[in-house]
Amino acid sequence: MARASTSSLTCLCRRDTVKAAKQATARKYVSPAYKDVQTPTNQVAPSPKSTATLLRDTRSLLRRYPVLAHTTWSSRIDQSLADLTSVRNARITIAGEAESGTSSLVNSVFDDPLSTDPELSVGLASRRLGKSPPEAIPLRYADRTSVSPLEVGIPSRWLRDNQADVVEIVYSAVGPNQSSLDSLHLSDAVVLVVSEVRLLSPPVLRDLLLDLGEKPNLIIALNVDDPSHSSALRTLDSQLSALLPRSSAPRVTVISTGLAERGLEALNPTEPGHEVSYENFQTLYIGSGMPAFQDAIARAVAGLRVAAENSTAPSVLQEVTADYVLAKALSSMAFAGAKIGDDLLRASADIAKLDYVAKDAERKVLEELDAVDGTLQVSSEDASAAAAALDRLFEDRLVWWKLPVRTDDLVTEIEAVVDQTYLRKFEEALVFYTGRLIGVSAAMTRHTDNLLSTPAFSQTSAATSPLSSLYSPILLNRIQQAKFESSKISSSDLSQPLITRRRQITAPGGPAEVLQSRAQSGVLTSFTLSTASIAGAIASEIAGFAELATNVGAGLFGTVFAGWLLQRRWAKARRSFFVDVEKRITGGLEDDLGVAAQALVDRSLYSARTAVVGATELYTKRQSGFDLFADDLTALDSRRRAFQ
Numbered sequence: 001m002a003r004a005s006t007s008s009l010t011c012l013c014r015r016d017t018v019k020a021a022k023q024a025t026a027r028k029y030v031s032p033a034y035k036d037v038q039t040p041t042n043q044v045a046p047s048p049k050s051t052a053t054l055l056r057d058t059r060s061l062l063r064r065y066p067v068l069a070h071t072t073w074s075s076r077i078d079q080s081l082a083d084l085t086s087v088r089n090a091r092i093t094i095a096g097e098a099e100s101g102t103s104s105l106v107n108s109v110f111d112d113p114l115s116t117d118p119e120l121s122v123g124l125a126s127r128r129l130g131k132s133p134p135e136a137i138p139l140r141y142a143d144r145t146s147v148s149p150l151e152v153g154i155p156s157r158w159l160r161d162n163q164a165d166v167v168e169i170v171y172s173a174v175g176p177n178q179s180s181l182d183s184l185h186l187s188d189a190v191v192l193v194v195s196e197v198r199l200l201s202p203p204v205l206r207d208l209l210l211d212l213g214e215k216p217n218l219i220i221a222l223n224v225d226d227p228s229h230s231s232a233l234r235t236l237d238s239q240l241s242a243l244l245p246r247s248s249a250p251r252v253t254v255i256s257t258g259l260a261e262r263g264l265e266a267l268n269p270t271e272p273g274h275e276v277s278y279e280n281f282q283t284l285y286i287g288s289g290m291p292a293f294q295d296a297i298a299r300a301v302a303g304l305r306v307a308a309e310n311s312t313a314p315s316v317l318q319e320v321t322a323d324y325v326l327a328k329a330l331s332s333m334a335f336a337g338a339k340i341g342d343d344l345l346r347a348s349a350d351i352a353k354l355d356y357v358a359k360d361a362e363r364k365v366l367e368e369l370d371a372v373d374g375t376l377q378v379s380s381e382d383a384s385a386a387a388a389a390l391d392r393l394f395e396d397r398l399v400w401w402k403l404p405v406r407t408d409d410l411v412t413e414i415e416a417v418v419d420q421t422y423l424r425k426f427e428e429a430l431v432f433y434t435g436r437l438i439g440v441s442a443a444m445t446r447h448t449d450n451l452l453s454t455p456a457f458s459q460t461s462a463a464t465s466p467l468s469s470l471y472s473p474i475l476l477n478r479i480q481q482a483k484f485e486s487s488k489i490s491s492s493d494l495s496q497p498l499i500t501r502r503r504q505i506t507a508p509g510g511p512a513e514v515l516q517s518r519a520q521s522g523v524l525t526s527f528t529l530s531t532a533s534i535a536g537a538i539a540s541e542i543a544g545f546a547e548l549a550t551n552v553g554a555g556l557f558g559t560v561f562a563g564w565l566l567q568r569r570w571a572k573a574r575r576s577f578f579v580d581v582e583k584r585i586t587g588g589l590e591d592d593l594g595v596a597a598q599a600l601v602d603r604s605l606y607s608a609r610t611a612v613v614g615a616t617e618l619y620t621k622r623q624s625g626f627d628l629f630a631d632d633l634t635a636l637d638s639r640r641r642a643f644q
Contacts, residue, residue: 382423
C-alpha cells in the first residue's frame with residue numbers, strides 16, 4: 001500500500017518508541033538477504049578472454065554484414081564489453097504490465113520499515129505520480145532518498161548489501177520500448193511479474209518469455225491474492241510447458257503484493273488509530289512470499305563477487321551475462337540469417353519463375369509459328385496459289401501472241417497479280433502472329449513488374465536487409481529501357497521479309513524486269529525475222545525470181561518461223577522467270593522469316609530476359625556474401641561452444 005507523505009510524518013513520532021521492538025521481528029522476516037550472501041552460484045563462467053574476443057568478433061561480423069535491421073545488438077555488445085572491463089553493481093530488472101502489480105512488488109521489496117530516512121516511502125510512492133511517468137525507472141542505493149526524472153535513489157540495505165541496481169519497467173499493452181528491452185537483455189537477473197488473472201495470456205508477455213527464455217537468471221513472480229489457496233501456479237506451469245522447453249523453463253516464485261503491503265502497514269500504520277501488530281505483520285508478510293522472493297534474487301546475483309579481494313577480473317555474474325549477450329546476439333544473427341536465406345531462396349524462385357515463363361512463352365510461340373528449326377515454313381497451298389495466279393496471267397493476258405502489244409505493260413500486269421495473290425493469306429497469318437507477339441511482350445512486361453514488386457526488389461529492402469536486397473537503380477534502368485525496346489513491335493515486322501521479297505519480283509533488275517527485257521528482245525527478233533521474210537518475198541516477186549505462190553509461201557514460212565521462235569523464247573523466258581522467283585525470292589524467304597520471327601520473339605521477351613540476367617547477377621553476389629556470413633557465423637558459434 002502506498003503511503004502519503006503526511007501519513008509518514010504522522011508515524012515519525014511513534015517510530016522511535018517502537019523501533020527496538022520492530023528490529024527483532026523485522027530483521028528476521030523482512031530481509032534475510034541483508035546478510036552477506038555466501039551461496040555460490042552454480043553457473044560456470046566461460047573464459048573472460050574468450051568471451052571478450054568472441055564479442056569483438058561478433059561485433060565485427062555485424063559491421064561487415066548488417067544482417068540485423070537495427071543496431072541494437074551491436075550496442076548491447078559494446079555495453080557487454082565495457083562491463084567486462086569495469087567494476088559494477090549487479091543489474092536486476094523487474095518488469096511487468098501495469099495490471100500485474102510490478103510497482104507494488106517494488107514497493108514491497110524496497111520500502112524498508114526500518115529505514116532511518118523518513119522520505120523513503122514518499123520517494124517510492126512519488127516515482128510514478130507524474131502525468132506521463134517513464135516506462136523504466138532505475139533504483140539505486142543512496143544515503144538519502146532522492147527522486148529525479150532519471151533515477152530514484154533510496155537508502156535500501158538490500159541494494160547496498162547485495163551490491164545491486166534495479167530497473168523497474170512497467171510497459172503498456174504494446175510491449176516494452178527499445179531501451180527497456182536493452183535493460184532486460186543486459187541485466188544479470190530479470191523478474192517478470194505475472195498477474196493471477198491474466199497469467200501468460202498477454203501476447204507481449206509470451207513474446208518476452210520467448211525472447212528471454214535462455215537467460216540464466218530469469219524469474220517469474222506470480223502475483224496472487226492468497227498464495228496458500230491459489231491454483232494459478234499449476235495453470236502457469238502448464239502454460240510454460242507449452243511455451244518453452246522444460247530444460248529452459250524459468251523459476252517461478254509465488255508472491256502476493258497485497259498481503260505484503262498489508263503486512264508492512266501492520267508494522268508501520270499510516271492511518272490514525274491503527275495500532276502496530278507484529279503478529280499480523282509476521283502472518284501477512286511471510287505469507288506474501290516476499291522473504292523467499294528476496295532470497296531468490298539475492299542468490300541470483302550472488303556471483304557478483306570476484307575470487308580475489310582486489311582482482312580486476314570480471315565476476316562470474318558479469319561473465320555469465322556477457323556470455324548470454326554473446327549467445328543471444330549469435331542466435332539473433334542466426335535467426336536473421338535464416339530469414340535472409342529464405343528471402344534469397346524466395347527471390348531465386350521468383351527469378352526462376354520469370355525465366356521459365358519467358359522460355360515457355362518462346363517455345364509456344366515458335367511452335368505456333370512452326371519455326372522451331374530456325375526457319376518459318378511457307379504454306380505450300382499459298383505458294384501454289386501464287387504460282388497458279390501467275391500461270392493464269394501468262395496463259396490469258398500475257399500469252400505469246402499478245403506480247404507485241406503487252407510488252408510495255410508486262411511488269412505492271414505482273415505487279416498487279418503479285419500484289420493481290422502472292423502469299424496474301426500467309427501474310428495475314430504473319431500479321432496475326434505479330435499481334436500474338438505484341439501480347440507476349442505485354443505479358444512479359446507484367447511478369448517483370450510482378451518480379452520487381454516482390455520484397456527483394458523494393459527500395460526499402462536495401463535499407464532493412466541489404467544482404468538479401470536485390471534492389472538496384474542500374475538494373476531498374478536497364479529493365480525500363482528493355483521494356484521500351486520490347487514495345488516497339490509493329491504489325492508488319494514479321495511479314496516484312498515477305499513484303500520485301502514480293503517487291504523484289506517487280507523491282508528494277510528483278511525477275512519481272514528481266515522477263516520484260518527478254519520479251520522485248522524476243523518480240524524484236526521475231527518482228528525483224530517476219531519483216532525480213534515478207535520483204536524478201538515481195539522483192540522476189542518484183543524481181544521475178546520465183547513464182548507468186550513460192551514467194552507467198554516463203555513469206556508465210558518466215559512469218560510462221562518468227563512466231564514459233566517468239567513462242568519458244570517466251571516459254572523459255574517464263575521458265576527462267578519462275579526459276580528466278582523461286583531461287584532469288586521464295587528460296588530464301590523461309591530463312592528470312594525464321595530470323596525475323598526469332599528476332600521478334602527475342603524482342604518480345606527482352607524485358608523479361610534483361611530482368612532475369614540482371615537479377616541473377618545480383619542474386620549470385622548476394623548469395624556469395626550470405627554464404628561467407630553464414631560460414632563466419634558458424635565458426636563463431638563453434639568457437640563459443642568450444643570455449644564453454
